[in-house]
Amino acid sequence: MSAELPLLSLLIWLPIAGGVWVLTQSKDSEDALLVRPIALTIAVLTFLFSLPLFFSFDITTASMQFEEKLPWIQALNTYYHLGVDGISMPLILLTTFITPLVILSAWEVIKNRPAQYMAAFLIMEGLMNGVFAALDAMLFYVFWEAMLVPMFIIIGVWGGANRIYASLKFFLYTLLGSVLMLVALLYMYNQSGGQFSILSFHQLNLSSTAQTLIFLAFLAAFAVKVPMWPVHTWLPDAHVEAPTGGSVVLAAIMLKMGTYGFLRFSLPITPQASHELAWFIILLSLIAVVYIGFVALVQQDMKKLIAYSSISHMGFVTLGFFIMFAILQNTQSKDIAAMGIEGAMIQMISHGFISGALFLCVGVLYDRLHSREISTYGGVANTMPRFAMFVVLFAMANAGLPGTSGFVGEFMVILSSFQANFWIAFLASTTLILGAAYTLWMIKRVIYGSIADDKMETVGRLTDINARETFILAILALAVLFFGIWPAPLQEVMHVSVMNLIEHVTRSQ
Amino acid sequence: MEFICLLIVLLPLIGSIGAGLFTVSRKTAHWLTNTCVGLSFFLSVYVFKLIVLDKLLPFHSGTSNELTLYTWLSFGKLNLEVGFLVDSLTAMMMVTVTFVSWMVHIYTIGYMSDDEHNWSDKSLAGKSSYQRFFSYISLFTFSMLMLVMSNNFLQLFFGWEAVGLVSYLLIGFWLQRDTAIYANLKAFLVNRVGDFGFLLGIAAVLMYFNTLDYKEVFALAPSLSNVSIEIFPDIEWSAITIICIFLFIGAMGKSAQVPLHVWLPDSMEGPTPISALIHAATMVTAGVFMVARMSPLYELSTTALSFILIVGAITALFMGFLGLVQNDIKRVVAYSTLSQLGYMTVALGASAYAAGVFHLMTHAFFKALLFLAAGSVIIAMHHEQDMRKMGGLRKYMPITYITALLGTLALTGVPFFSGFFSKDAIIEAVHFSYEEGRFGAGFAYFSLVFGVFITSLYSFRMFFLTFHGKERMDEHTRKHLHESPVVVTVPLILLAIPSVLIGAFTIEAMLYGDFFESAIHVAKEHQSSHDFHGISTFVVHGLTQPPFWLVLAGFVTAYSLYMQWTGLPALIQSKFVFLHKILLDNYGFDRFNSWFFAGGARGLGTLCWSVGDVKLIDGLLVNGSAKVIGIFSQVFRRIQTGFLSQYAFAMIIGLLVLLGWFVHF
16 A cells, blocks of 8 residues: 555545534435435545555564644644554454444334434544544543544434433543543643653653552543443443444444553553552452352343343453553563453454444344343344344453454453462453353344244344344454464454553563 | 365354354255265265374474464464364364264254254244254264364463354254253353363463473473462462363363263253254363373373372262153263263373363264164154163164164163273273372272272163163154154164274274374373283183173173062162152252352342442432532522521621731731
């Protein structure tokens, strides 16, 4: 791919511009039907443009690639500075991969203002790409906050009965966290002599008090996004009320903003504070894995159950990041530390596929019977055998079955955390039992069994997934299996950047 | 031979994908999968010949028995790979697995031919159930081959969980039955408990050896014998012991050892062919195979071996008792499987890995045979499994009768039958271990010897109740009784042959020769010094030992109770109501598990959710802070009265204060 083409800008502005154009189209659903193929084309094009990021990515360097830098607001010394490394690039690909599927999933389903619905997702795609690509803190912050708006609207307009409460909770929760991050960014702007470059923040030599305060400020922003226990309660509500596409994007991509923030900001900027407070993050992560696992077990609403499962799985991500310090202390092995971090990153990508797929599966059922309650269903496999096959596959992936991508990250994190502390690995491994319990128990009650007499008119009349739905789920299934069987291509692109991060963190101790 | 080995593994996978993912006719499905697995079997035999008889190394033009297929992940010097290790142990497992699997594939053509009767009319899942079944058993064969052919712990775990997945799918195959979908969830979760330990074991291996490759681990193992680990503060354990015990917890799940055995009897909810293939012959022996494969590690920890010995002995004896009170024909065989797995486990604990694996092999044949014979009976009885409604089937189904008899003789260990050699070898080995003074060996020896009597009793009880005595079925069933079709009887006959002969043919090589020389490692001081003087000497020696007389006693007891004085069992039962209840209750394991673990987890989940999430976090913190802000706003909005005079007054006060401030400083 030629270096002249500003790929990253394209990935941000193509969907935004396309989205804005789509947005202005008629609200009339008749006309909007014509807009659907255009929205899909834009999303697919964006995905195709993102492929060179992967295929011409230089895996031997940790420095930023595909860089673009233009002056933005000179009075503030901020730049329109974009670039990706092995940490952010896979996340951009995840975004461009999921968005076309989300748009396709809305095809016949969204009857109310379909054009505007798809536009919201296109705009959000651009903004999310912006978050992952921004190398200027101001630019990052703008994208970070702007992203909330389309999601707020998606939940608020196309959501369920209690959507206003959920969207406000979502908005306030995340905004509250971000404000503290803004303060931290402004402080570092001062400390770095008036610049917003994230990479220059990495080189700051901050006092230990400053580091701790900045770390906590970032934690407030990122922990809410991840979400970590105990600031997680917005997520189940948001998921329950959000339309299918909203849930998919929320789970598959938006949650990763938080964990991405830890890698891009917390660890490199405040390595010392990260080290000192690692025990705290590990504690919260383990609570997420174990406590939330139990909570997920008793959910009656499928979306809530998957939402809680997401929180539990994201606990593995934060655990994988912060276990690094204990590993380095115990074994001095940077390879094992890298295993933890890369495992966590693979978990981020894999969770994008799996949770996205599971929410799409719930969407498939919801479109047909307008219920998310587990008790509404039972014996779905009898009427939807093809659908059942996909659900069971994704459920197994969610339970971390080897051969699926869900296994890879958990395996790596557990193996590496064992080297830090036996009990951490022990508690993290309970997910093997808990994850299987809550996921497969749901499968038992929804998919398996015979159809009860009083459900003959509902479950008994379900139609199996059509070609469009099959296509979406099959694509995700392939991704889940591919990275489960051969995760090396994904890990290769991360490795040098992660090693560089570890070097950086240990050097700054 | 790289290509051949790859083909052996991939053929079943191809069959599985072909039959499962594409819409194919029933005929295509069974031809495709049968051909693939059959080919896989012949190729396995070929590999076996080259490795065992010609003593060749299979890979890299005869220089190595290891092959790396691709790199899964790599971190600096640490490479996680997918690859093969094919030595005599692997080759034996490959032949056993593909042979039993092939027999089951053939048998399934007959057994599942009228499967649509097991589904309600409207169920779409029932329309393609025949194809799906073939797809699953082929997928199982692929997974099991991946497991046994692995050269590293990662792939071992992959195969380990993959066979668990297929087991889950197959136990719940008749997904309309509540009992089936309860059993499959239970099986998966109990196996996950084992895998939980197994994964920690693998993590420990990585920590202490810095590799997951078998060969490297085994080479480094002796140097680690003095390293200790502190799991609880101030209590030091040898690292090897910890590794071995954690890995064995995985084996306890998969090979159904007490207390993780609870899933196996329930797994009988699945169709009978898979009970034969997965829950008797192959998958459940994965744990035994794994420990034998890891013999260089286990040899370094007598603590772990004693642990294995005791767990195995408890399983062998106490699960045998349960077989005595079952009336469901499949459940008797299931409890017999549990008990026999206990025998194999005891062999491992006594450092007699070869004897354990030898019993694994003979058991695979005769237990698959017994299950398939039971299945043949079940077809004839129109899916009636209660033995109290059978009897006298001998004259209706002669082939099933004879093969079942041969299987029973092999299982009980009658001289010259395969089970005799393998079981006697195990008992001999435990006796040696006892003399050597290994902790738990005395108990194990007693359990196994007494277990021989129990085995004989429940086996002949089942045999007599089913095939002899009064015909207790209803008139309608009796009229339709007939021998099963050829696709069912041929596998029975083909399995009966090794059930009878394989022991006598292979005992010398496997137990006294150099068959496992490179694959299994036994420390010098754990080796028994017995020599082999031919089969006849072995048998003659066996005739003088208690096990033989116990088999006979079991037979006589069963004959008197179920043929001669048929009123006696009920009388005994009424005298020992309490004991009978305990046995029927599976010693209370199931009740305890569903009360403590399942109920406890749900209770804890409800508590965490309703108190933690809903009340504390959401109620108090989130909505609470919203309320507090609301209350403050109520107060502050009073300031905004809208009266200009009050605003002007406030401004003047404010101005004065500010002025005062500036003037003062």
